[in-house]
Amino acid sequence: MSGIHDIQKNLSDDFSLLANWEEKYEYLIEMGMEMPAMKPESKVDENLVRGCQSSVWFDVNCQDGMIVFEADSDSLVVKGMVAMLHKLLNNQPAKDVLDAELSVFEELGLWRHISSQRSNGLTAMVAHLKAEAADCLAK
Amino acid sequence: MSKDILSAKADFPLLKQTINDHPLVYLDNAATTQKPQVVIDSLVDYYSRLNANIHRGNHSLAVQATEAYEGARRKVAGYINAEYNHEVIFTRGTTESINLVAFTYGEKFVQPGDEIIVSQLEHHSNYVPWKLMCQRRGATFRVLPFDEHGELDLALFERMLNEKTRLVAINHVSNSLGTVNPVAEIIRLAHAREIPVLVDAAQSVQHVAHDVQSMDADFYVFSGHKMYGPMGIGIFYGKEKWLEVLPPFLSGGEMIDTVTPEKVTFNVLPFKFEAGTPNVAQAIGLGVAVDYLQQFDSLELQKYEEDLLAYGLSLLAEIPDLVIYGDPKHRSGILPFNVNGIQHYDMGVLLDTMGIAVRTGQHCTQPIMDALRVSGTVRASLALYNDRSDMDRLAYGIKRAIKMLKR
Numbered sequence: 371m372s373g374i375h376d377i378q379k380n381l382s383d384d385f386s387l388l389a390n391w392e393e394k395y396e397y398l399i400e401m402g403m404e405m406p407a408m409k410p411e412s413k414v415d416e417n418l419v420r421g422c423q424s425s426v427w428f429d430v431n432c433q434d435g436m437i438v439f440e441a442d443s444d445s446l447v448v449k450g451m452v453a454m455l456h457k458l459l460n461n462q463p464a465k466d467v468l469d470a471e472l473s474v475f476e477e478l479g480l481w482r483h484i485s486s487q488r489s490n491g492l493t494a495m496v497a498h499l500k501a502e503a504a505d506c507l508a509k
Numbered sequence: 510m511s512k513d514i515l516s517a518k519a520d521f522p523l524l525k526q527t528i529n530d531h532p533l534v535y536l537d538n539a540a541t542t543q544k545p546q547v548v549i550d551s552l553v554d555y556y557s558r559l560n561a562n563i564h565r566g567n568h569s570l571a572v573q574a575t576e577a578y579e580g581a582r583r584k585v586a587g588y589i590n591a592e593y594n595h596e597v598i599f600t601r602g603t604t605e606s607i608n609l610v611a612f613t614y615g616e617k618f619v620q621p622g623d624e625i626i627v628s629q630l631e632h633h634s635n636y637v638p639w640k641l642m643c644q645r646r647g648a649t650f651r652v653l654p655f656d657e658h659g660e661l662d663l664a665l666f667e668r669m670l671n672e673k674t675r676l677v678a679i680n681h682v683s684n685s686l687g688t689v690n691p692v693a694e695i696i697r698l699a700h701a702r703e704i705p706v707l708v709d710a711a712q713s714v715q716h717v718a719h720d721v722q723s724m725d726a727d728f729y730v731f732s733g734h735k736m737y738g739p740m741g742i743g744i745f746y747g748k749e750k751w752l753e754v755l756p757p758f759l760s761g762g763e764m765i766d767t768v769t770p771e772k773v774t775f776n777v778l779p780f781k782f783e784a785g786t787p788n789v790a791q792a793i794g795l796g797v798a799v800d801y802l803q804q805f806d807s808l809e810l811q812k813y814e815e816d817l818l819a820y821g822l823s824l825l826a827e828i829p830d831l832v833i834y835g836d837p838k839h840r841s842g843i844l845p846f847n848v849n850g851i852q853h854y855d856m857g858v859l860l861d862t863m864g865i866a867v868r869t870g871q872h873c874t875q876p877i878m879d880a881l882r883v884s885g886t887v888r889a890s891l892a893l894y895n896d897r898s899d900m901d902r903l904a905y906g907i908k909r910a911i912k913m914l915k916r
Contacts, residue, residue, distance in 0.1 A: 392859070423885055446852065
């Protein structure tokens with residue numbers, strides 16, 4: 371399992387090969403489609419973050435000091451963003467999740483589309499993951 | 510000789526830019542229109558040459574600024590064919606204008622048990638202020654539904670009118686579906702029972718008929734920024750007989766006549782409703798936008814926009830799995846749609862990557878979305894500077910997005 375920093379570097383390299391916005395989004399959507407499906411029993415209302423325009427399901431757990439999470443969205447674009455987060459932070463030590471500096475979204479310019487999406491915003495998702503990581507460390 | 514409509518695009522500097530490496534196709538005009546260079550210049554010119562507080566000073570600048578501001582009022586009054594210039598009140602926009610009527614008319618004329626009628630096609634800004642006013646006054650809030658075509662049923666409307674009805678508030682054009690409502694007929698039916706009607710003209714004043722006397726509207730409200738003018742300025746038109754009897758909305762400077770500890774008397778119209786320093790530059794800018802619009806032949810413009818909408822709708826209708834919402838006999842400026850199996854938000858984001866700006870979501874009309882049983886729609890909306898190439902790009906973009914999302 372590579373560290374968050376290396377995964378971020380790889381993602382950034384992958385995206386830099388894509389010529390335009392359409393291809394970047396195409397790649398992002400593909401990533402969403404390839405993300406492991408969320409277990410039906412996790413896709414419940416208490417894990418639902420209802421946004422203005424799309425919904426996200428998010429189930430985060432702490433397992434032996436590692437952050438393990440599942441996620442889904444009814445929007446394929448949002449799901450792609452979530453899949454990137456999943457690639458970066460799933461199954462990583464809680465300490466690393468807490469300390470992670472995620473520059474890749476900003477670097478790729480994807481940030482501006484998603485962060486305005488209120489509670490669905492990437493910022494909120496990252497904050498939620500970091501809060502869970504802090505809890506996990508405290509255990 | 511009126512101005513050629515196809516020359517309009519060149520007058521709008523913002524439209525010349527590229528977005529996400531594509532030439533911009535701006536189709537979010539129902540949210541706000543872009544501004545022609547003359548309107549942008551008028552704002553700079555005002556602050557460079559004319560700025561002073563109006564109606565107060567008697568130095569030269571104050572006199573000139575006042576004259577320019579009052580000139581803008583006359584232009585707007587002319588544009589909507591108000592009988593008197595003082596029936597035109599400057600506000601911040603449609604929302605403030607509707608709140609002004611809801612508060613003042615509600616306070617003066619609405620008692621417990623009275624009824625207010627709005628339609629199910631209203632934007633929240635012509636829905637919520639009336640709902641809240643009814644709660645404050647103990648009145649009943651009634652909603653005229655729309656049918657499967659996205660149209661209002663006049664026979665049903667007539668049956669809803671009764672001796673308890675105090676006011677009808679209705680839009681001329683729906684911001685979500687583009688339905689052109691028969692406001693003149695609605696007003697005639699309401700007036701037969703001496704019930705006043707407020708027309709929300711935010712989506713109509715720049716596109717379809719806008720003669721307040723011919724439709725006989727009691728109140729007629731709209732925003733400057735949706736008709737090529739600046740943001741932060743709007744209009745509240747009221748018939749003189751109503752403006753005379755309504756109490757003031759906001760109070761303070763300008764709106765008063767005499768002030769003593771015992772008694773305050775109010776200024777004459779229109780100043781009674783314009784407390785405080787108004788948005789002078791924006792009002793002047795709106796006047797310039799009216800001048801700009803009036804260079805075109807209004808019937809020719811209406812025909813041009815109708816043809817363009819029909820062309821756009823015909824392109825969309827050919828796309829498999831695309832659903833167009835409503836099919837009213839008369840529609841203006843709005844292409845509301847979804848593609849089966851695709852989130853409206855995803856469609857909006859992908860169109861944006863191709864430089865096409867549309868709006869997605871509920872468009873501040875939750876009652877309409879509930880009736881359509883959707884969480885939202887994609888809405889492309891037109892302005893006079895759009896042309897067939899924009900519709901072609903939209904249709905191509907939708908097909909491209911479908912390919913990206915349905916694999």
